Amino acid sequence: MSLKTDYSLSELAKLNIHFIGIGGSGMSGIARIMLAKGFTVSGSDKNDSAMLTSLKALGAKVEVGHKQENLGAADLVIISAAIDENNPELALARKKMIPVAARAQALAWLMSESTSIAVAGTHGKTTTTAMLAVALQTAGADPSFAVGGTINTAGTNAHSGSGSIFIAEADESDGSFLAYKPSGAIITNVELDHVDHFADEEAVFKVFEQFISSIQDNGFLVACGDDAGVKQLLTRITRKDLKILLYGQGENNDFQIQRIQLDPLSSLATVSSTGRRVGELSLSVVGKHNLLNALAAFTAASALNMAEDKLFAGLKSFTGTRRRFxxxxxxxxxxxxxxxxxxxxxxxxxxxxxxxxxxxxxxxxxxxxxxxxxxxxxxxxxxxxxxxxxxxxxxxxxxxxxxxxxxxxxxxxxxxxxxxxxxxxxxxxxxxxxxxxxxxxxxxxxxxxxxxxxxxxxxxxxxxxxx
Incomplete structure (x- = not known):
């Protein structure tokens, strides 16, 4: 018997979906979006948390601790990377031939019917994803989003929006971001990390090459033209159908920040594009790295033809995410x-x-x-x-x-x-x-x-x- 490995949103809506490790930052966001869509969601986690309380309030049946009976009448099981094969719920699901999917695959199903943007890179993914979500909300797009951290202004890490855009943080740590197949993508930087999974820098470049190959036909890529890793990565790309937009300080970029001012509690820069002064990027978060993150978000939103003045206003209103300064x-x-x-x-x-x-x-x-x-x-x-x-x-x-x-x-x-x-x-x-x-x-x-x-x-x- 072969297990089903792909689902449409209409098919997911008919299933009892069980999350093992539902309290994690990535898993809870997916569960939250499914609950907002009216899906039947249950789950378990090793420890109780405010996240579990929140999911219960939204209608999920959630248990603390892992035991076989938590599986209930599940038709589909979603697991986080932290769940091993000895987990009693996972073991029972395998025995009962219930389809099991990784977190990234579940998120890919949710993104599949939207104009999707995956935000990748060794550093800055969470902040850039959150900035893009807030900027697009201010521009009136009401996107769906799944972020690896709680956005301060929204008080949540995920949202099921009424618009056609879906923004997702794309974590390269285990290569699972290859499941997303987005309409467009952002790459903030490329550097060796997650040495438990990647043997060397070459392995990192290879997975990012595959990620770029996974972008849909005639999609777009926003990348930091100042980053040494990105520069090297782009020399390895052979696709001709992608619209590539570079951002950064250097003159080679399509979108540039200039006249940078870093204050103790805020940041400011002028944005220009191919010689045109676009406007002032004023942030309530600190550091040049956040000006670059914001410019990445602005560039991607521009590729979606959003109003520039509203994007600047949205980025100015952004106050950060939990655990990021x-x-x-x-x-x-x-x-x-x-x-x-x-x-x-x-x-x-x-x-x-x-x-x-x-x-x-x-x-x-x-x-x-x-x-x-x-x-x-x-x-x-x-x-x-x-x-x-x-x-x-x-x-x-x-x-x-x-x-x-x-x-x-x-x-x-x-x-x-x-x-x-x-x-x-x-x-x-x-x-x-x-x-x-x-x-x-x-x-x-x-x-x-x-x-x-x-x-x-x-x-x-x-x-x-x-x-």
Whole structure:
């Protein structure tokens, strides 16, 4: 018996759809869109969360913990990458010959009947996707979107819109973004990451080549013409039907930002296109990297023939996404910021923005490396990037789904740093205590990493208040 592997929206509407790992950022967004379309959704997750509560309120039947009976009368099972074959719900689905699909495939089905834009790149995907969604909403398009983080202004990571456009963050980490086959795409940059999946830089280029090949006939590609990886990638592209639009600072780009002004709490630049002054790009988020992300969103929206003035207004209204330079609060003049950055390039961008925010005060960092494989591959680059901070506390590596690698720990990063500016401290409680004793008015504290370090913001603020 062969299992069905493709579904139209009308077919999905007739099924009982069960999500294993429904609380994850990607899975919950897909579930949210399906619920908005009136689909029958159930799911389970290892731990309870606010996301599960939200999905229950929208009509999903959700259970905490994984057990066979959660599967119920499922006709289709959606799994996240974190689910292994020993999961009791997945094992039962296999035994009962129930079709099982990966998260990316489910999202591809939702996108299939829309004008779809997939936002890819090693860094900046979440912010660029969110910026494009907000800009198009302001322009009156009401797009559907699925983002890998919660948009601050919307309070959600996904939306089923009334318009014909669907925007999706396209994660290259395991190659699953090849399922999307979008009408158009954005590539923000190309660099080696996810070394648990990609053996080397060449493997990364190959998957991005395949991604570009997956864009629909006569579609468009928006790419950063300043990025060395993108430049190399474009030399490998043979398709002639794609409309390619480049953005960046260089003169070779179709859309350029010039006269950049980076303020502690905002960013400003002039946008021009083939010699024409298009307008002022004014952002409520910081850093040159965010001006480039916004320019990527603007360029893609322009390819969809949206009104330029409304796009600028939408981008100005964008206040960020959770865990991307997110201000958690300020106590006694000390600002506490949480950021998802877990690659050396991302850390450099984050700390550059933080230094601008702190001005003459200090930037104090707590960094939690994400995955042993990434720590081993980039330990020297992490050391160099974190040296931009005034002081860094290093937590132990957050394993994610990996098993420890002998000899790999945060000490690898600490050894290559100025010992007066770094401390390896695996205890979160001790780190909170030490960094709050150290902080002075004007300083910026950053919790940095893709693991559970995001939980430290509130304890730090409370500790500052208790001093």
């Amino acid at each position: 997110e201000l958690k609060g300020e106590v006694s003049g000390v600002k506490v910021i949480d950021d998802y950055g877990h690659h050396p390039t991302e850390i450099i961008a984050t700390l550059t923005a933080a230094k601008n925010l702190a001005q003459s005060a200090r930037v104090l960092v707590i960094f939690q490396p994400h995955r042993y494989s990434r720590t081993a591959a980039f330990s020297e680059q992490f050391s160099a990037a974190l040296s931009n901070a005034d002081f860094t506390f290093l937590l132990e590596v957050y394993a994610a789904s990996e098993k420890p690698i002998p000899g790999v720990s945060s000490l690898m990063i600490a050894r290559n740093m100025d010992q007066s500016k770094v401390k390896f401290e695996p205890s979160m409680l001790e780190v909170v205590s030490e960094i709050t004793k150290m902080a002075k008015s004007g300083d910026v504290i950053i919790t940095l990493g893709a693991g559970d370090i995001s939980s430290l913001g509130e304890p730090i603020l409370q500790s500052l208040a208790d001093r």
